Amino acid sequence: MKMKRQRIYTVLLTLISFAGVASAQNIQFEGKDFQGIGVYDTWEESPFRTGKLKGNYAVVDNPERDSVNNSYRVLAIQRSRYGSNTFGVRIDLREPFELTPTEKYIHLLVRRPYSGRIMVVGLGKRTDRNAQSADTEQFWAMTTENVPGDVWQRVSLAIKGAGGIEIHSLVVVPDCESPHHYTEDAICYVDGVVVSDSPLNTASASSVASLPALSSECLVSNTNRNGEVTLPDGSQLMSYEHPAGKPLRVKVRPEVGFTHDGMIVHYGYGEERKQVHIPARKVNRKGLCIIPARYMNGVVELEGLFVEVR
Amino acid sequence: MNISNIMKRRFLRAALCFGLLGIVPVVYAQSVLPLVEQTLSNPDNEPVPVHPVPHSRQLKWQETEFYAFFHYGMNTYTNREWGYGNEDRATFAPTAAPNPRQWLEVAKAAGMRGGIAVVKHHDGFCLWPTATTEHNVTNSGNDYGRQTNIPRDFAEAARDLGMKYGFYISPWDRNSALYGTERYVKEVFLRQCAEIAQYGTDQFEMWFDGANGGDGYYGGEEGRRSIDRATYYDVPNLRDTVHRVCPDCVLWGVGGEARWIGNEAGWAGQTNWSTENRDYVPEKNGMYGTEDGWFWLPGESDAKATNRGWFWHEGESPLSPERLFQMYLETIGRNSTLILNIPPNQAGVLPDASVEALTKMGELVQQRLSTDLAAKAAVTADHVRTRGAARHYEPINMTDGDKDTYWATNDGETTATITLSWDSPQTVRYVELMEYIAKGQRVRKFRIEALSENDTWIPCATQVETTTIGYKRIVPLNGSTAASYDEGLQVKAMRIVIEDSKACPLISRVAVY
Numbered sequence: 001m002k003m004k005r006q007r008i009y010t011v012l013l014t015l016i017s018f019a020g021v022a023s024a025q026n027i028q029f030e031g032k033d034f035q036g037i038g039v040y041d042t043w044e045e046s047p048f049r050t051g052k053l054k055g056n057y058a059v060v061d062n063p064e065r066d067s068v069n070n071s072y073r074v075l076a077i078q079r080s081r082y083g084s085n086t087f088g089v090r091i092d093l094r095e096p097f098e099l100t101p102t103e104k105y106i107h108l109l110v111r112r113p114y115s116g117r118i119m120v121v122g123l124g125k126r127t128d129r130n131a132q133s134a135d136t137e138q139f140w141a142m143t144t145e146n147v148p149g150d151v152w153q154r155v156s157l158a159i160k161g162a163g164g165i166e167i168h169s170l171v172v173v174p175d176c177e178s179p180h181h182y183t184e185d186a187i188c189y190v191d192g193v194v195v196s197d198s199p200l201n202t203a204s205a206s207s208v209a210s211l212p213a214l215s216s217e218c219l220v221s222n223t224n225r226n227g228e229v230t231l232p233d234g235s236q237l238m239s240y241e242h243p244a245g246k247p248l249r250v251k252v253r254p255e256v257g258f259t260h261d262g263m264i265v266h267y268g269y270g271e272e273r274k275q276v277h278i279p280a281r282k283v284n285r286k287g288l289c290i291i292p293a294r295y296m297n298g299v300v301e302l303e304g305l306f307v308e309v310r
Numbered sequence: 311m312n313i314s315n316i317m318k319r320r321f322l323r324a325a326l327c328f329g330l331l332g333i334v335p336v337v338y339a340q341s342v343l344p345l346v347e348q349t350l351s352n353p354d355n356e357p358v359p360v361h362p363v364p365h366s367r368q369l370k371w372q373e374t375e376f377y378a379f380f381h382y383g384m385n386t387y388t389n390r391e392w393g394y395g396n397e398d399r400a401t402f403a404p405t406a407a408p409n410p411r412q413w414l415e416v417a418k419a420a421g422m423r424g425g426i427a428v429v430k431h432h433d434g435f436c437l438w439p440t441a442t443t444e445h446n447v448t449n450s451g452n453d454y455g456r457q458t459n460i461p462r463d464f465a466e467a468a469r470d471l472g473m474k475y476g477f478y479i480s481p482w483d484r485n486s487a488l489y490g491t492e493r494y495v496k497e498v499f500l501r502q503c504a505e506i507a508q509y510g511t512d513q514f515e516m517w518f519d520g521a522n523g524g525d526g527y528y529g530g531e532e533g534r535r536s537i538d539r540a541t542y543y544d545v546p547n548l549r550d551t552v553h554r555v556c557p558d559c560v561l562w563g564v565g566g567e568a569r570w571i572g573n574e575a576g577w578a579g580q581t582n583w584s585t586e587n588r589d590y591v592p593e594k595n596g597m598y599g600t601e602d603g604w605f606w607l608p609g610e611s612d613a614k615a616t617n618r619g620w621f622w623h624e625g626e627s628p629l630s631p632e633r634l635f636q637m638y639l640e641t642i643g644r645n646s647t648l649i650l651n652i653p654p655n656q657a658g659v660l661p662d663a664s665v666e667a668l669t670k671m672g673e674l675v676q677q678r679l680s681t682d683l684a685a686k687a688a689v690t691a692d693h694v695r696t697r698g699a700a701r702h703y704e705p706i707n708m709t710d711g712d713k714d715t716y717w718a719t720n721d722g723e724t725t726a727t728i729t730l731s732w733d734s735p736q737t738v739r740y741v742e743l744m745e746y747i748a749k750g751q752r753v754r755k756f757r758i759e760a761l762s763e764n765d766t767w768i769p770c771a772t773q774v775e776t777t778t779i780g781y782k783r784i785v786p787l788n789g790s791t792a793a794s795y796d797e798g799l800q801v802k803a804m805r806i807v808i809e810d811s812k813a814c815p816l817i818s819r820v821a822v823y
Contacts, residue, residue, distance in 0.1 A: 044365065047350060056346045063342070076343035082350055085361040085604060101541045119604065126547050128496075138546045140589070142604060162544035163492065176604055178361040178750070180813050187343050226521070228594060236594060257391075261524075264536060275536070305524060308392045 025097055025170075025195040029059050029073045035092040037075065040171040042121060042137060043084035053082055057089050063189060068152040069109045074191040079112065079175050081182035086119060086140075088173035089190060096124060096168045097195055099138055099161035105199050106141060106157045112174045112188035115149040117142055119173035120157055124166045134168040142176055152191075156199060158299075170195075220248065220300045227254035227306035229263060232288060237302065244298075248291040252283050254306050261305040265291060268298040354698030357718055360750030360813050362585055362606045367553075368567060369748060371514055371560040372608055372781050373713075374474050375642050378417035378425035379517075379612060379651040381478075382408065382460070384435040385621040386656055393433025395484030395527035399444075402435060403451030408458055408658025411467035414475075416652065416665050420672035424474030426517050426649060427464045429506060431478075432526075434485025438462065440505055442498050445485045454658070461509040469510075476515035477506050481543050481564055482522050487529020490537055495544060500551065507555040516552060518543075518564035539564075540589075562610060569607045571646055572596025576613030576637035578646035580775035584608040584751050601754075608781070611641040614651045615668065622653035628667035632792075635674045639791040643742075645751075645780030678795055679784070683738060683822040684709050687730040693719040695814065708820040716746035716818040724811040728820060731803035735763065736822075739798045741770075742784045743806065744819035753779045754810040758787070761803035770799070779817075 027033050039048050039055025047053040056078035062071055077089035097104075099122065106120050119142040125132040141157035174188035220240040230236060232251050242248050254260050262280040276295060283289040291302070364372070384393050387401050410427060417425050429437045436446035437460040447458045461477055468475035479502055488494035503516070523536045549561055560567045569586055571578050572594050583599030586607035596609055615634060618626035628634075634650070641648040652668060655661050660668075687709070695703035695718040705728060707715035719726050741758050745751060756776050759767040773789040786794035804822060808815050 043361070043363065045363075052350060053348055056343065056348075058340050058343050060343050061341045078343065078345060078348075080348060081358075082348065084359070084363070101538055117604070126544075129547070132547075132550065136546065136550050140605075142587070160541055161546070162495070162541045165544075165547070177602070178359075178812075180358050180360045180750075185345055185348065187345060307524065308390075 025093060025095075025193065027091060027093075027193040028071060029075050029191060030071060033094065035094045037092070038090045039077065039083075040088060040090040040121070040123070040169075041083050042086040042140075046084055046087065047082050048080070048087065053080065055080075055089075060189075062191070063187075064111070064152070066152055068154060069111070069191055071191055074109075074111075074189045076187055076189050077174065079114075079179070079186050079188045081179045081185055083179065085176055085178045086121065086173050087175075087179075088119070088121065088171045089188075090123075090169055090171045091193060092169045093167070096166040098163070099124065099159065099165040099167055100163055101160055102197075103158045103160045103199075105196050106159060106170070107192070107194040107196060108155055108172060109152050109191040110147065110155055110172070110174050110189070111150075111152045111191075113149050113186045114175050114177070114188075115146050117145075117176040118147050118155050119143075119176040120159075121171040121173065122159060122161075122167045123169040123171065125168070127164050127166055134166075138165055138167060152189075158199070220296075220302065226258045226308075227252070227260060227304050229253070229302040229304045242296060242300075244296055245293050246296060247293045248296055248300075250289055250291060250302065252287045252289060252304055254304075257309055258306045259309050261307055263289075263305055264303040265295050266299075266301040266303065267295045352698070354701040355696055356698065356701065357695070357721065357749060357814050357816060359748075360752055362604060363750045364584070364606045364608070364747060365567075367558045367560055368606060368608060370558055371568065372647065372747070374423045374514060374647060375782070376420075376422045376638070376648050376650070377474065378413065378420075378422050379478075379620075379649045380410075380413050380425060380427045380464075380654060381431070381620040381622075381651055382654040382658065383428055383431050383437055383621070384433050385431060386654065389623055390433075391619045391621060392521075393431065393435070393484065394525075395433050395486075396530075397433055397435065399435070399446075399449040400451035402447065402455045404454040404458065404656065404658045406657040406659070407454050408460065408463070408654065410460060410464040411470070412659050413652070413654060414464070414467050414471050414473055416660050416668050418471055418473060420650075420668040421675045422473070422650070424476070424514060425464070425468065426476045426478055426515060427460050428478040428480075429460050430480050430483070430502065432480045432482045432484050432519075432521060434480075434483040436502070438505070438509075440502060442501050442505070443486065458658075461506050465510040465513075469512075474514040475510070476513045476517065476559065478517035478519065479503060479506060480519050480521070482519065482524075484524075484526025484528065487531065489526070489528055490523070490535035495542065499543065500548065503548070503552060504555070507552065511556045513556045513559045515560045515562055515568070516556075516565060517562045520563050520570065522564075567607070568610050568647075569599075570596045571609040571611040571641070572598075574612055574614070576611055576648070576650075577640040578609055578611055578644040580644060581777040582609060582645040582780060583778060584645060584747065584780055609646040610649055611637075611646045612649045612651065613637055613641070616651070616653060616664065620651055620653065622655045622661075626653075628664045631667055631670035631674055634667065634671040635678070636791045636794075638671075638675060639784055639786060639794060642782060643784030643791075645778060645783060674795075679740060679742070679823050681823060682709075683732070683736050684730055684820050687732050687822070689728065689730050689820070691717060691719075691726055691728045693723050693726040695720050708817050713744075713818055716816045718816045719814040721814055723814055725808055726815060727805050727807045728817070729803060729805040730820070730822060731761075732801075735800045735802050737798040738787060738801055738804065738822050739795060740784055740786055740823040741804065741806065742782065742819065742821040742823070743779045743817060744782050745779045746816040746818040747781050749816055750812075751778065751780050752812045753808055753815050754812065756806055756808045758785060759805050759807065760787070760799055760801040761805075763800065763802065765802075767805070770804075
């Protein structure tokens with residue numbers, strides 16, 4: 001009886017914790033807060049798609065309650081060595097949510113014996129295509145660094161897409177690595193799957209695995225054709241970490257036959273994400289330019305505007 | 311049959327259905343999840359895949375290896391590379407009927423296996439009669455223009471010539487008033503893709519340029535329009551739509567099934583993985599790929615065979631056949647495909663100078679890379695995988711000409727030596743290696759050695775990074791791609807030493823030229 005009360009308390013506490021979050025989904029596995037579970041592999045020749053093997057999964061007791069995850073019930077999956085690097089547990093949602101051009105965030109807890117990357121795949125369909133399968137893969141969100149194994153880890157991943165797409169299922173890939181050297185399977189656990197408009201997971205104070213801390217640093221990258229934006233010494237801006245709120249000096253480098261019209265700076269998080277045009281006159285003759293401190297927060301993307309020389 | 315039995319049958323049927331889908335509608339909580347012992351029978355002792363592995367359509371695409379790019383359109387008549395979108399439709403006025411058959415005949419003579427024709431560039435002018443815009447050939451400046459239908463004629467010619475074909479449709483449309491709005495993707499871009507698919511469902515590639523947004527005519531409003539490249543074209547559903555109609559069509563670039571090699575100069579990295587972290591890396595990493603990338607995203611090198619732009623310009627001339635052969639070695643010979651651009655002129659044909667250069671380039675490929683000395687060599691290996699019931703992994707699999715057989719070592723053996731020996735000394739200049747990539751790219755490092763007449767093993771191509779192999783690697787033994795065809799080496803035997811591999815190496819072909 002005591003255990004039952006404690007379990008109810010935990011559920012209530014969890015609900016209260018998420019009360020401030022505009023949450024589209026909140027799956028805790030304490031009750032029946034999902035439509036169904038199964039396995040999924042993006043590899044089309046997977047034995048789990050051809051019917052040669054069946055997945056092994058269930059909602060079970062939390063194998064190790066700790067400060068990160070003290071819930072009682074979690075989702076367990078047998079990570080098969082015959083699945084691919086994108087084999088995972090599929091959670092069919094009771095209500096689909098919309099994938100939007102504005103970022104949403106998936107927060108979840110994962111515990112598995114491996115260290116490595118974690119991915120969440122979204123399955124869904126366009127609402128204006130009646131005949132389309134709701135199993136169409138719509139996004140693949142992966143941690144950018146290895147997540148330690150053997151302990152509960154909190155993971156947050158940003159997702160977005162064109163509007164008009166409903167996500168019906170989430171596939172949590174607890175081990176996004178090739179299993180070719182595995183000699184046996186292992187059990188992995190998933191819990192606390194929350195889809196939110198906020199990058200901050202208010203359910204836990206533990207660190208976010210794939211997003212930079214909001215107050216300390218930002219991630220800078222650039223993706224362009226016909227030129228590039230680099231650091232002044234030519235170093236690539238590829239997931240470059242830079243202190244938030246500090247100006248960044250960059251160099252705009254058009255390819256031969258192209259010039260530039262400044263750049264677009266995309267910055268911030270989620271609904272707060274904005275963009276600003278840095279005009280060409282702010283770039284000196286050597287191609288150097290300073291991105292003002294006020295734009296240096298969140299995920300910063302520098303999009304050089306390279307145009308053909310007329 | 312009583313009701314109870316009927317209900318039981320219905321229940322079993324429903325349970326079976328859900329079981330096949332891998333979904334259970336109700337989950338009964340239990341305390342622990344016991345491991346279930348699962349095995350797959352493997353009577354042929356086949357190696358397990360190293361993930362990620364290519365999709366079957368990507369494999370077919372990779373086997374195309376070498377194909378042509380034909381930039382033809384409004385820019386051909388305006389001396390531009392990126393039309394603004396405000397061009398007078400009458401400007402498109404071919405001086406003769408455009409002849410895609412001639413384009414592909416030249417490509418075939420160069421040793422290419424297919425081609426991709428631009429049917430809409432950023433200026434938005436469509437080279438087929440389309441219902442999506444008035445900015446198309448039906449409103450062009452003369453009868454040759456009005457009768458032009460490039461996708462129709464290009465597809466027909468390709469089928470006649472036994473070549474693969476595909477199309478370039480620019481996502482960015484500087485003519486469309488709708489560009490930048492949600493309506494553009496649904497009402498213009500996707501419909502244009504669907505129209506093009508009607509000219510053939512056996513297309514091997516659609517080329518979606520990464521150039522997106524910026525200034526343009528935009529139906530007369532002009533100005534700058536920016537879009538979110540990550541979401542605007544709704545790529546997951548674009549892919550789904552195209553694959554339903556064209557199941558073997560790889561979507562390049564924006565489409566996310568083959569990657570830009572990161573430069574337009576005709577070279578790939580010597581270390582070049584076909585694996586990549588799709589959506590997580592800048593295009594500038596395209597030359598090299600990422601060893602632990604989560605997705606199979608092979609590289610395609612787009613390069614110009616002429617000295618001016620992608621479109622034809624007065625006074626242009628082709629690169630030398632030797633320079634084009636160098637590109638061949640530095641792209642196809644480095645685990646990339648090569649799409650080589652040959653621009654048709656204002657008469658809608660390839661200029662004579664281009665025809666001559668490409669034909670000579672094809673002759674160089676034929677002369678230098680077709681007489682395989684490995685076919686008459688004794689081929690051995692110091693490790694050979696244990697044979698299965700109906701399959702063996704002997705070294706002869708590397709020289710049997712069958713792309714579906716391969717030599718392999720046992721699991722856990724990631725180093726090995728392959729030796730080729732001849733009865734008499736041979737003159738050799740190139741070594742070609744191919745991995746059996748259907749089970750993933752594996753080799754991280756190898757070296758090549760030649761046995762001299764005084765019976766010492768001499769390292770070859772020491773200045774070459776002999777790291778990855780992938781689908782195909784061609785190593786010039788003198789180490790130079792620019793001047794690879796010299797007097798050659800006199801050898802009695804050669805050996806390829808695999809020094810490191812992610813898992814047991816699987817080599818489907820070794821050739822020596």
